Amino acid sequence: xxxxxxxxxxxxxxxxxxxxxxxxQNLGHDTMYWYKQDSKKFLKIxxxxxxxxxxxxxxxxxxxxxxxxxxxxxxxHINSLELGDSAVYFCASSREGLNTEAFFGxxxxxxxx
Amino acid sequence: xxxxTQPDIHITVSEGASLELRCNYSYGATPxxxxxxxxPGQGLQLLLKYFSGDTLxxxxxxxxxxxxxSQSSFNLRKPSVHWxxxxxxxxxxxxxxxxxFGTGTRLKVLA
Numbered sequence: 001x002x003x004x005x006x007x008x009x010x011x012x013x014x015x016x017x018x019x020x021x022x023x024x025q026n027l028g029h030d031t032m033y034w035y036k037q038d039s040k041k042f043l044k045i046x047x048x049x050x051x052x053x054x055x056x057x058x059x060x061x062x063x064x065x066x067x068x069x070x071x072x073x074x075x076x077h078i079n080s081l082e083l084g085d086s087a088v089y090f091c092a093s094s095r096e097g098l099n100t101e102a103f104f105g106x107x108x109x110x111x112x113x
Numbered sequence: 114x115x116x117x118t119q120p121d122i123h124i125t126v127s128e129g130a131s132l133e134l135r136c137n138y139s140y141g142a143t144p145x146x147x148x149x150x151x152x153p154g155q156g157l158q159l160l161l162k163y164f165s166g167d168t169l170x171x172x173x174x175x176x177x178x179x180x181x182x183s184q185s186s187f188n189l190r191k192p193s194v195h196w197x198x199x200x201x202x203x204x205x206x207x208x209x210x211x212x213x214f215g216t217g218t219r220l221k222v223l224a
Contacts, residue, residue, distance in 0.1 A: 004156075031210060041151075041201055043214040055210045090156060098207045099145050099164045104156040 003027050006091050006105035013081055014113055020077045021108045023091030029103075030096045031055075032074040034066060037088040037107070046089075049074055050096060081112045115140050117204050119215035126194050127223045134189040134218050136204030144206035146187045148178055151201040151217075160202075163187060174198070196222045 004025045013019050025032065034046040048056040052068040063079045074091060091105040118137045126132055138144055145164050149157040161172025168180040178189045187204060199222045204215040 033211065041217045041219075043157075043203065043217075045211040045213075048210040050210060058211075092157075092212075098209070100207070101147055101159050101162050102157075102207075102212050103159075104149075106156040107154075 004091055004093055004103050004105040006089075006108050008108060009106060010109050010111075012111045012113065015081055015083060017081050018077070018079045019081060019110070020075055021089055021091075021110075023074045023076070023105060025072055025091075025093040025103070027093055027103060029093040030071060031094050032068065032071075033092040033094075033102065034074065034076050035090040035092060035104075037090060039087070043090070047074075047076075078110075081110075083112050086110055086112045115206075115208055115213055117206060117213055117215035119202075119204055119218050121218045122216070123219045123221065125221040125223060128196050129193050132189075132191045132194045132198070132220070134202050134204075134220070136187045136189065136215060137185050138187065138204075138206055139185065140206060143182070146178075146180060147205045147207070147212070148172065148176070148187075148189050149203045149205060149214075150174075151203065153200070157203065160189070194220075194222055196224060198222055 006023045031050045033048045045058050046060045047066045049068045065077045068074045088107045090107045092102040094100050094102040116139045147162045148160040160176050163180045201217045205212045
């Protein structure tokens with residue numbers, strides 16, 4: 001029973017298209033995140049949500065729009081995809097607070113051609 | 114600024130040898146620290162965490178890490194590396210509604 005699940009695992013699409021990545025967690029956590037991992041493996045926070053409310057938007061272009069329909073889901077929609085959007089996107093969740101670890105999904109490898 | 118530094122981008126060790134991966138942090142208070150491992154094509158798995166108390170923490174897969182406040186370090190160690198330990202290792206700490214990661218250390222294990 002997967003704790004944090006993302007779909008799809010792989011996504012290949014053309015420039016200019018719009019795509020979505022879905023994320024669900026069954027851990028009962030209040031806080032969810034999107035991270036971007038670039039080709040050098042660097043992990044950068046994009047968004048964090050707590051109880052469905054956007055808390056952090058780390059200077060991400062407006063083409064990226066997260067949506068949290070409920071505490072267990074955090075989806076990421078990307079408009080007008082660009083070559084530079086190619087990366088691995090990770091969803092994660094945690095309890096609220098500093099003294100708690102994050103649980104990560106398996107990642108979505110997005111390739112824009 | 115809050116940051117995590119992993120000075121070694123790549124490390125190669127022989128199977129059975131000991132391992133130490135370095136991590137230094139910059140944070141205004143006592144941080145909550147983590148080590149994660151990422152196998153190829155996989156997500157991040159928590160190896161261990163330090164919140165308070167004993168500065169030597171034990172994790173899964175035989176890993177341990179030691180928190181040294183005076184050196185702002187949280188180095189990861191393993192006495193004897195197995196071929197299956199080859200992966201990317203990330204040090205991180207928790208900030209307000211985010212986790213801040215180091216750039217990672219790629220571990221290669223020679224048979």
